[in-house]
Amino acid sequence: MRGSPCFPDVTPLVRKTLLCFGWLCLAGGAWAQDAGLGEVWRNLADRQNTAAQLALAATPASAGRERQLAEAVVKLGRQPVTQATLREAEGELAQLAQGNDELAAQAGYLQARVWSVHMQTPDYARAAELYRALAKRFPTNHWARLGLVKLGMLTLYTLPEPADPLMRLRTVETMMPAVAEPPLQRDLNLQLARAAVLFGRPETETLVYLKAVDRVGGLVGLVAEEVVLQLGELSLRVGRLDESKAYFERFLRDFPTNNRGYNVTLKLQEIAARQHAAKGGQP
Numbered sequence: 176m177r178g179s180p181c182f183p184d185v186t187p188l189v190r191k192t193l194l195c196f197g198w199l200c201l202a203g204g205a206w207a208q209d210a211g212l213g214e215v216w217r218n219l220a221d222r223q224n225t226a227a228q229l230a231l232a233a234t235p236a237s238a239g240r241e242r243q244l245a246e247a248v249v250k251l252g253r254q255p256v257t258q259a260t261l262r263e264a265e266g267e268l269a270q271l272a273q274g275n276d277e278l279a280a281q282a283g284y285l286q287a288r289v290w291s292v293h294m295q296t297p298d299y300a301r302a303a304e305l306y307r308a309l310a311k312r313f314p315t316n317h318w319a320r321l322g323l324v325k326l327g328m329l330t331l332y333t334l335p336e337p338a339d340p341l342m343r344l345r346t347v348e349t350m351m352p353a354v355a356e357p358p359l360q361r362d363l364n365l366q367l368a369r370a371a372v373l374f375g376r377p378e379t380e381t382l383v384y385l386k387a388v389d390r391v392g393g394l395v396g397l398v399a400e401e402v403v404l405q406l407g408e409l410s411l412r413v414g415r416l417d418e419s420k421a422y423f424e425r426f427l428r429d430f431p432t433n434n435r436g437y438n439v440t441l442k443l444q445e446i447a448a449r450q451h452a453a454k455g456g457q458p
Contacts, residue, residue, distance in 0.1 A: 212238060215245045224252040240278055244271055248285065251293055258295055265289045272309075277316070283309040284318040291329065299333045310353060323354050324363050331370045340374035361391035365402070378409045385409070400430050404439070411442065416453075420446045 212234055218227035227249050234242055250264040268289065271282035283305065291302035306326040313319040327347040330337075337343055347367060354360050368384035385406050388394070394402060407422030423439050423446070430436075 212241055212245055215249065219248060219252065222252075224249065224254070228253070240271060240274070243267060244278060244282055244285075247271070247282075251289065256293075261289060261293050277318075280309065280313045280316040280318040283312070284322050287322060287325070291325070299329050303329050303334060314353065315355075317356065320354050320356055320359050323350050324359050324366075326350065327354075327363050328366055331366060340370075341376070344370060344374070344376070357391045358393060361388050361393070364388045365398075368405075378413050382406070382409050382413070400426070400433055403429065404435065407439070407442065411446065416446050416450055 212231075214230040215227045215234065218224070218230055231242070231245055231249055234245070236242065238245075247264045247267040250260050250267075253260060265286055268282045268286040272279050272286055274282075287302045287305035287309065290298045290305065303326055306322040306329075309316075309319045309322045310326075327350050330347050331343050337346055344367060347363065347370075351360055351363060354363055364384045364387040368381050368388065371381040371384060385402060388402055389406060403422055403426045407419050407426060410416075410419035410422060420443060423443050426433070426439050427436055427443075
C-alpha cells in the first residue's frame with residue numbers, strides 16, 4: 176500500500192518523538208539526571224553517533240539502568256550496522272523492559288521499534304506483539320500509548336490481518352480510547368484519514384477523521400497545511416459549500432505564502448458561483 180502526498184507517513188508529534196531513532200524525547204526524560212547521558216541523547220538526536228559513543232564512555236557506571244538504555248540505543252546506530260549488533264541491542268532492551276518503571280516502558284517501546292524498523296528483515300508481527308504487551312502492562316504510560324499509535328500503523332499497512340481494508344480501519348478505531356492522549360489520538364486519526372483515502376473509502380468518512388485531527392490542532396508545517404487543504408477539498412466534493420469555503424479561507428489566511436494559494440482562490444470562486452446558482456442567481 177503506497178503512501179499519499181497528502182498524508183505524510185510521519186506526523187509532527189511522532190517526528191518530534193522519533194527524531195534520529197526516536198531518542199530526542201528521551202533526552203528530557205525525568206530519569207536522565209546525569210549530564211553525560213543528556214549529552215548522549217542530544218548527539219543521537221543530531222545523528223552524531225560517534226560523539227554519542229564518546230559521551231557515553233565518559234558517563235559513570237553509577238548511572239545504572241539509564242546508562243544501559245543509552246548503551247543499547249547507541250549500538251543501534253553504530254556503523255557498520257550488523258544483525259548481530261542489532262540483536263544484541265534488542266536483547267538488552269528486552270532485559271531493561273522487564274522492570275516496572277518509566278525506563279522499562281521506554282525500553283519496551285524501543286524494543287518493538289527494533290523489530291519494526293531496524294532489522295534487515297522486519298518482524299512486524301513480533302513488533303505488534305510487543306506493542307500489545309506494553310499497552311497491557313503500562314496502560315497509562317505515554318510510551319505504551321505511543322506504541323499503540325505504531326500498532327495502529329502496522330495494522331493499517333503491514334500486518335496480514337485483518338485482510339479487509341474496512342476492518343483494518345475499524346480495528347484501529349477501537350484503539351483510540353486506550354491511546355487517550357489527545358495529541359497521540361490526533362496522530363492516529365491522521366493515519367486513519369490517510370488509510371481511508373488509500374482504501375477508497377467515502378469522502379465523508381475521511382472527513383470524520385480529519386475533523387478529529389483538526390479539533391486537537393497543534394500541527395505545524397506542511398502537515399498542518401495539507402489537513403486544512405484536504406478539509407476544504409473533501410467538503411467541496413460532498414457539497415458542503417459553507418464548510419469548504421471556511422476551510423479554504425482559513426488556508427489563505429493561515430498559510431499566505433503557500434504556492435497553492437492561487438488554486439485555492441479558484442476553488443473559492445467556484446464555491447461562490449455554485450452558491451449563487453443555488454439561490455437562483457439572486458444576489
